Amino acid sequence: MNLPRPSSKTDLRSRFKQIWGYDDFRSPQGEIVETLLSQKDALIIMPTGGGKSICFQLPALMQTGLTLVVSPLVALMENQVQELRQRRLPAALLHSELSAPQRKQVLWAIEAQQLRLLYLSPETLLSASVWQRLWDPRLQINGIILDEAHCLAQWGDTFRPAYYRLGAVRSALLQHKPAGTRIAIAAFTATADPQTQQTIERVLQLQDPQVFRLNPYRSNLSLTVQTVQTPRGRRDQLLKLIQSQLKQSGLVYVRTRRDSEELSEWLRQRGYKTAAYHAGLGASDRRRIEQAWLTDALQFVVCTCAFGMGVNKANVRWIVHFHAPFLLSEYVQEIGRAGRDGKPAKALMLVSGWLDSDDQQRWKFFETQARSQQQTAQKLIKKLPQQGNVNEVAKQFKESTIALSLLQSLGRLTWSDPFHYTIHATDSAQTANSSNSTQPMRDYLKTRECRWGFLLRAFGFENEAMSFKCGRCDRCRV
Structure with missing residues (x-):
């Protein structure tokens, strides 16, 4: 056409x-x-x-x-x-x-x-x-x-x-x-x-x-963060929400492939129509699960962050974060799967209490991994040619493409085209800006203000966030 x-x-x-x-x-x-x-x-x-x-x-x-x-x-x-x-x-x-x-x-x-x-x-x-x-x-x-x-x-x-x-x-x-x-x-x-x-x-x-x-606020979406003291308590709260939804469509987000497979199997043993979804599945398996969920052959999917973007289903009534995501941007993307038809929907996040250290271990691993990535890149920078073809340099130095990206984020590298770069010397010590800080999410979990008001402020909508109360989140309902 x-x-x-x-x-x-x-x-x-x-x-x-x-x-x-x-x-x-x-x-x-x-x-x-x-x-x-x-x-x-x-x-x-x-x-x-x-x-x-x-x-x-x-x-x-x-x-x-x-x-x-x-x-x-x-x-x-x-x-x-x-x-x-x-x-x-x-x-x-x-x-x-x-x-x-x-x-x-x-x-x-x-x-x-x-x-x-x-x-x-x-x-x-x-x-x-x-x-x-x-x-x-x-x-x-x-x-x-x-x-x-x-x-x-x-x-x-x-x-x-x-x-x-x-x-x-x-x-x-x-x-x-x-x-x-x-x-x-x-x-x-x-x-x-x-x-x-x-x-x-x-x-x-x-x-x-x-x-x-446009600000991310969705008036039909109620947000709740709930503390669970033990792994068993986490599963009990998940079951409680699923049972309350009367077989309506939803999604359960977990952190790892292993988590998705183990939890989906546990739920299937209890009679629920569900499946594990993660990046380790083949293309045909991913499409089959997506289609089964879209047509309600599966009530919900137990998935990692690999599931969601671009999958359009209007009648998703609930989202559960079985594990807290590390980034606020990731969280808002994922809760945005719910209530796209404008009807009421729920988003529940389960977080560990002091008897369960799993969440803290996951957060520490994520932060260590991101820090290690940048440290490795910093060491490699000294070995890279000042000018070069990225494809040729990548053959010689593992992780060189990440090192070049870090240099660019520091303002020390330019591309003459998408394949050829030049590194510029500088005397000043610089650090890369990071959008990977977990602190905003940690602050969100602990906030006493309206959940949506916190999110509005975090994403730069300061005026809209002033004295904002959605009236539906767990903080507003207290």
Whole structure:
């Protein structure tokens, strides 16, 4: 479907209804669509379930040329592309789990300029076979969308060094495009505190971006943190909530693959329709579990953070964090799975009392791991060539891509293109900003103020947070 660019807001709404069936946009969807159609850079912070994907899908479909959507998870990409294809819209995805014939077919579609939307991971975007096709002067590229942009700022075991090279993509592509070509960059996320926003703008090299910020508050979602004294008490409280929900759909979040498998098995033995979901499963198993949950063949899934982003189910009535997440951004993302239909929903977090040290051990491991990662990178920095090709250097030095990212976060490295870097000497001692501090989450667990008021303040909505009381969280109900 190759739709002409709309000439008015009325025409824009008409196209919107033609494709998705909605009569009008939710604020500020219309303004975001107009911004991207004008090929201006943008930073968009909207709550989970706020309709972010439509904001970049509609402009992409209304223009001749290709829009690249950089996304962190295969499941997220597959769900969005599947919905687009069901509407017979020209979208495709590339990821490491595709078969050789499938990958070849998508690469051919890029060359033939048959696509309007191409979903891919940052690593796939920078792979040789894809990059070779993207810089073809004949291929029109309108924009680069970074979905779930908060992932760019999170260090630790899930850190993706390729994110830090994305800021050099636009200028490198423009060198191979006709004079006057414009490529806009837009970053979308549901959770970005002020520091993360600055990191996103800096790393992506956004140019005078239009910023759209909606606070994360969901009036239909009640938040509760409950202390449990023993592992048995934790399981008892989980069962109590599940039993109170009368077989309604939910999710149970745990920290590790082992936790998901052991807890799901324990719950199945008690007659519940559930399954374990984590990154260690094969693609077919993940899709099967997702589909079973979406169609209510499973009442709930016991999952790690690998589950959730991009999985759209409106009638989720409850979320349980069996273990506390380490980061506030992770927490807000995950509770955002509940109540997307606007009806009342619950989010319960279980935390250890003094008789159970498991939570403290998990937090300590996470903090040690993140600190160790940066310490290793700091030691390696002294061995790296001052200039080089990242792919060649990575063959010689393990963990070099993380070290280069750290240097960039310190302002000591620039990319001439996404593959070639230069390290700059400096006399000043600097430390990297980290979005991985667990202290905000620790403070959230202990706060005496309204849970939602705390979250509003943590994510930079100071005015809205003043004297805020949701009336539904455990603190407001005291």
